[in-house]
Amino acid sequence: MELGDKTELSSLSFEELQAFVKDIGEGAFRAKQLSEWIKKGAEISEMTNLSKALRDKLEQKAYVNGVHIREVLTSKLDGTEKYLYELVDGNLIEGVRMRYHYGDTLCVSTQVGCRMGCMFCASTLDGCVRNLSAGEILGQVLAVNRRIREIAPDEKGIHNIVMMGSGEPLDNYAEAIKFLRLVNAPEGLNISLRNISLSTCGLVDRMYRLADEGLPVTLSVSLHAPNDEIRRKLMPAANAYSIDDILKACRYYIEKTGRRVIFEYALTDGINCSERDADELSTRLRGMQCHVNVIPLNEVKERSLKGPTPEQVERFIARLEQRHISVTRRREMGDDIQGACGQLRRSRM
Ligand code: SAH
Numbered sequence: 001m002e003l004g005d006k007t008e009l010s011s012l013s014f015e016e017l018q019a020f021v022k023d024i025g026e027g028a029f030r031a032k033q034l035s036e037w038i039k040k041g042a043e044i045s046e047m048t049n050l051s052k053a054l055r056d057k058l059e060q061k062a063y064v065n066g067v068h069i070r071e072v073l074t075s076k077l078d079g080t081e082k083y084l085y086e087l088v089d090g091n092l093i094e095g096v097r098m099r100y101h102y103g104d105t106l107c108v109s110t111q112v113g114c115r116m117g118c119m120f121c122a123s124t125l126d127g128c129v130r131n132l133s134a135g136e137i138l139g140q141v142l143a144v145n146r147r148i149r150e151i152a153p154d155e156k157g158i159h160n161i162v163m164m165g166s167g168e169p170l171d172n173y174a175e176a177i178k179f180l181r182l183v184n185a186p187e188g189l190n191i192s193l194r195n196i197s198l199s200t201c202g203l204v205d206r207m208y209r210l211a212d213e214g215l216p217v218t219l220s221v222s223l224h225a226p227n228d229e230i231r232r233k234l235m236p237a238a239n240a241y242s243i244d245d246i247l248k249a250c251r252y253y254i255e256k257t258g259r260r261v262i263f264e265y266a267l268t269d270g271i272n273c274s275e276r277d278a279d280e281l282s283t284r285l286r287g288m289q290c291h292v293n294v295i296p297l298n299e300v301k302e303r304s305l306k307g308p309t310p311e312q313v314e315r316f317i318a319r320l321e322q323r324h325i326s327v328t329r330r331r332e333m334g335d336d337i338q339g340a341c342g343q344l345r346r347s348r349m
Contacts, residue, residue: 003088006061006063007062007063008065008136009063010038010139010182011178013185014187017034017038021034030050030054033047033050035188039189040142040146041142041146044059044063044064045059065139065142065143066088067086067140068085068086068143069083070085070086071083071084071348072147073337076336080096080097081096082094082095083140084344084345085140087132087136091130093132094109094165095109095140095165097144097158104155104156104158104159104160105159105160106144106160106161106162107161109132109165110131110165110166110175110179111128111129111131111168111172112129112131112166113127113128115168115171118234118235118236119303120266122303122343123166123167125302125346131167131171134175134176134179138182138188138189141158141161141183141191144158158191160197161196163176163198164199164220168201169198169199170206170207171206173209176198177210180217184215193215193217196218197217200220201221201222202222202235204245204246204249207246207253208249208252211257216259219261220261220263222235222264223246223281224272225238225243226277230271230272234271251288262291262292263285263292264295264330266297266298267296267316268297268306268308269297269306269308273308273313273316275315275316278316278320278323281325282319283323286323291328292320292326293328294316294317294320294327294329296308
């Protein structure tokens with residue numbers, strides 16, 4: 001049997017796991033035993049409370065996690081870790097663990113590559129190879145938790161998740177939603193939805209759908225521009241959806257979930273970082289329950305776009321603050337380890 005024909009246990013909800021166990025002729029209590037191992041990211045061979053015969057049977061039909069850490073780069077500046085993961089079909093994806101005083105945050109990928117075509121992003125340079133399954137998105141968390149247990153058994157493991165790695169989560173909608181349910185499940189990692197952010201380039205119809213799912217994650221929207229004309233220079237998705245429509249969908253999201261929306265804004269020299277741009281942005285966001293995350297553009301060598309000077313960043317932020325917009329400068333973490341989306345994978349492909 002090919003690996004691809006086997007059941008990926010990390011993708012199964014508890015109910016699906018119960019059905020799987022029944023299918024292979026085992027008692028219902030096995031589902032509970034298996035789920036305990038799955039959330040630890042254990043291999044079948046490590047499931048010591050199962051008989052050898054049962055482990056052999058499982059090996060024939062299933063594998064736990066199709067995501068394996070192949071390389072780790074550790075920042076000397078702040079302990080940020082960058083991972084290169086290998087999937088069962090040999091594809092590579094990447095992720096980042098950031099360490100904060102309240103716990104670790106893992107940035108997860110949702111697709112191999114991306115088809116959104118944003119001008120500043122390295123993940124999209126070769127398009128989208130394929131969607132990740134819900135189990136492969138979860139598998140990144142399982143693999144990193146396993147690593148943490150091995151190197152630092154006293155640490156708690158991943159506490160927050162940001163869906164900001166490669167890929168557009170709302171372009172892989174069903175698996176992204178299933179991942180949220182899996183990672184939040186009481187039999188699973190039981191991570192609160194409040195500790196999870198989903199970042200989108202603004203696929204408006206899917207934003208409405210997400211608002212109606214009853215999954216109150218933090219919605220981050222990659223805005224990057226104060227008006228459609230500038231946004232279209234940076235993001236092809238801006239040709240399909242206007243900022244007005246995006247903001248309308250955000251208001252709906254806020255109303256449905258009670259959560260504020262985060263706007264990501266990457267400052268790009270000569271494109272979107274003048275004080276006029278800041279003024280226009282604050283006018284559009286006025287009165288909205290939101291927060292702006294300003295990021296100096298992380299330069300990608302295949303693209304000609306340039307980052308701002310520190311003065312430009314300061315001025316842009318000060319201008320938004322003057323106009324009472326809640327704003328922070330996103331800390332640049334792991335600057336010494338190819339922190340920008342997609343750069344590590346490309347260098348190893
Ligand atoms: N597709 C989703 C999530 C992946 S990108 C989205 O568009 O939001 C995660 C975030 O990183 C987005 O805000 C994206 O715009 C930003 N990003 C990508 N490349 C970047 C770069 N070179 N510098 C700064 N931010 C970048």
